[in-house]
Amino acid sequence: MAAGNARIVRYIVFAAFFLGVLYLISNNQGYRLQSDLYNVGKTQPVTNPPEKEQPIINGGGGSTWSETLDKSGGTGSGDGVKSDGNGVGKSGSTVPGSSTSNSESDSMKGSTRPPPGTPKQQTDLGEAAMALTPNDHGWNDMLGTAPGPRMNATFVTLARNSDVWDIARSIRQVEDRFNRRYNYDWVFLNDKPFDDTFKKVTTSLVSGKTHYGEIPHEHWSFPEHIDQDKAKKVREDMAQRKIIYGDSISYRHMCRFESGFFFRQELMMNYEWYWRVEPSIELFCDVHYDPFRYMAEHKKKYSFVLSLYEYVETIPTLWDSVKKFMKNYPEHIADGNSMGFLSDDGGETYNKCHFWSNFEVGNLEWLRSQPYIDFFESLDQDGGFFYERWGDAPVHSIAAGLLLKKEEIHFFNDIAYYHVPFTHCPTGEQTRIDLRCHCNPKENFDWKGYSCTSRYFDINKLDKPQGHIEEE
Ligand SMILES: Nc1nc2c(ncn2[C@@H]2O[C@H](COP(=O)(O)OP(=O)(O)OP(=O)(O)O)[C@@H](O)[C@H]2O)c(=O)[nH]1
Numbered sequence: 001m002a003a004g005n006a007r008i009v010r011y012i013v014f015a016a017f018f019l020g021v022l023y024l025i026s027n028n029q030g031y032r033l034q035s036d037l038y039n040v041g042k043t044q045p046v047t048n049p050p051e052k053e054q055p056i057i058n059g060g061g062g063s064t065w066s067e068t069l070d071k072s073g074g075t076g077s078g079d080g081v082k083s084d085g086n087g088v089g090k091s092g093s094t095v096p097g098s099s100t101s102n103s104e105s106d107s108m109k110g111s112t113r114p115p116p117g118t119p120k121q122q123t124d125l126g127e128a129a130m131a132l133t134p135n136d137h138g139w140n141d142m143l144g145t146a147p148g149p150r151m152n153a154t155f156v157t158l159a160r161n162s163d164v165w166d167i168a169r170s171i172r173q174v175e176d177r178f179n180r181r182y183n184y185d186w187v188f189l190n191d192k193p194f195d196d197t198f199k200k201v202t203t204s205l206v207s208g209k210t211h212y213g214e215i216p217h218e219h220w221s222f223p224e225h226i227d228q229d230k231a232k233k234v235r236e237d238m239a240q241r242k243i244i245y246g247d248s249i250s251y252r253h254m255c256r257f258e259s260g261f262f263f264r265q266e267l268m269m270n271y272e273w274y275w276r277v278e279p280s281i282e283l284f285c286d287v288h289y290d291p292f293r294y295m296a297e298h299k300k301k302y303s304f305v306l307s308l309y310e311y312v313e314t315i316p317t318l319w320d321s322v323k324k325f326m327k328n329y330p331e332h333i334a335d336g337n338s339m340g341f342l343s344d345d346g347g348e349t350y351n352k353c354h355f356w357s358n359f360e361v362g363n364l365e366w367l368r369s370q371p372y373i374d375f376f377e378s379l380d381q382d383g384g385f386f387y388e389r390w391g392d393a394p395v396h397s398i399a400a401g402l403l404l405k406k407e408e409i410h411f412f413n414d415i416a417y418y419h420v421p422f423t424h425c426p427t428g429e430q431t432r433i434d435l436r437c438h439c440n441p442k443e444n445f446d447w448k449g450y451s452c453t454s455r456y457f458d459i460n461k462l463d464k465p466q467g468h469i470e471e472e
């Protein structure tokens with residue numbers, strides 16, 4: 001009897017083990033089956049290309065776009081030297097499991113990629129619809145190259161050589177959360193030549209091509225009409241009043257450059273869209289779709305994640321200058337603009353609200369358009385970049401607010417972002433879980449008193465994201 005019992009127990013244990021193994025196997029297959037189903041079910045002509053083809057996507061010429069790019073990389077603004085060699089050399093390294101080296105010669109040997117300058121065949125990533133919500137097809141396909149077309153777009157960073165490790169952190173996050181699947185280019189701009197360390201480190205981190213440009217002197221200096229003595233007195237006075245960056249000349253050149261010149265640098269002329277990235281920023285959530293494409297398909301021209309009130313001491317006469325512009329160029333003021341975001345009294349005074357421009361995804365053609373150029377030049381003539389300390393954030397924001405229709409400005413709730421000292425952590429727990437966010441929702445700035453984001457929702461008559469009430 002005892003022996004019989006033991007045998008039954010053995011059978012049961014064996015059967016349980018067998019069932020367990022069976023379960024694991026079938027589960028695994030179920031997973032694979034499901035992802036196959038995804039591909040089968042797709043209606044678009046092309047699905048993910050095999051990963052070994054990926055280098056071609058970043059690599060060769062083919063389109064006139066890449067060709068111009070390579071040219072301007074070589075002969076371009078001063079330092080814009082190395083683009084194609086490096087750009088081509090390394091992108092294979094982002095393919096999971098690939099061991100392609102970063103160095104040009106190594107990658108040339110083992111890769112299917114054509115050598116630099118070889119015309120490339122158009123790599124067709126298809127017209128796959130974007131997955132904008134977790135219910136959309138392809139939402140969870142976060143490995144490998146993202147299907148769908150690529151926009152004519154680049155990341156852009158203004159930086160000093162000494163910023164290398166801080167920008168490295170930013171790049172790593174942008175790549176991990178987004179660009180490793182999209183391989184967009186990255187343009188780096190500097191008022192001095194970039195050194196080898198900067199180029200090596202950044203090129204190794206970016207999955208698209210990298211380009212390095214030196215800013216022409218005219219874009220990083222005092223214009224003729226500026227009275228140097230007056231400007232100097234302002235800096236001394238602001239230093240005494242302890243206004244942040246108040247005594248800095250380079251900070252003023254930076255703000256003027258970002259306001260009026262970054263988008264017309266030779267390297268930037270090759271693109272239609274930009275995403276600005278600063279050193280030491282963080283991205284806290286996966287970016288499941290292409291923000292450039294979102295902008296294009298939804299006819300957006302400018303976007304933001306954080307907004308706030310400007311420090312009034314830095315812009316005492318900015319609005320006077322804006323009013324002068326509005327009077328001189330009424331034809332540039334858009335119908336259905338966002339004046340309600342900028343002013344509480346129909347344009348009489350500025351409420352200091354602005355989009356924080358250290359993050360921007362925007363349209364370069366808009367910035368290069370006559371209305372924007374007239375706006376910038378009008379402001380520049382008035383001298384406030386040097387006689388005060390006008391920031392590029394209020395300048396871009398006021399331009400977007402007046403020259404664009406209000407529907408052309410987009411708020412990316414789903415791009416979670418930090419630049420000291422503010423965080424945009426997406427509102428809504430489900431959103432944060434879907435996006436695998438690692439930000440603390442308590443740190444979200446959107447609905448706090450010093451943010452202007454509520455105004456943006458109000459003037460656009462948009463519903464605030466679910467969960468905002470709990471955060472207010
Ligand atoms: N090449 C160059 N880049 C600069 C210079 N000053 C600032 N930058 C860059 O311009 C951008 C804005 O400068 P930041 O110093 O970050 O200014 P901020 O964001 O207002 O202030 P922080 O709180 O210090 O970040 C960053 O991408 C900097 O790397 C400069 O003198 N030369």
Ligand SMILES: *[C@@H]1O[C@H](CO)[C@@H](O)[C@H](O)[C@H]1NC(C)=O
Pocket residue numbers: 063064065066152269270271272365
């Ligand atoms: C990308 O945009 C630039 C600037 O508008 C343009 O000159 C270039 O031809 C475009 N390239 C492609 C491939 O569309």
Ligand SMILES: [Mg+2]
Pocket residue numbers: 278279358419
């Ligand atoms: Mg910064």
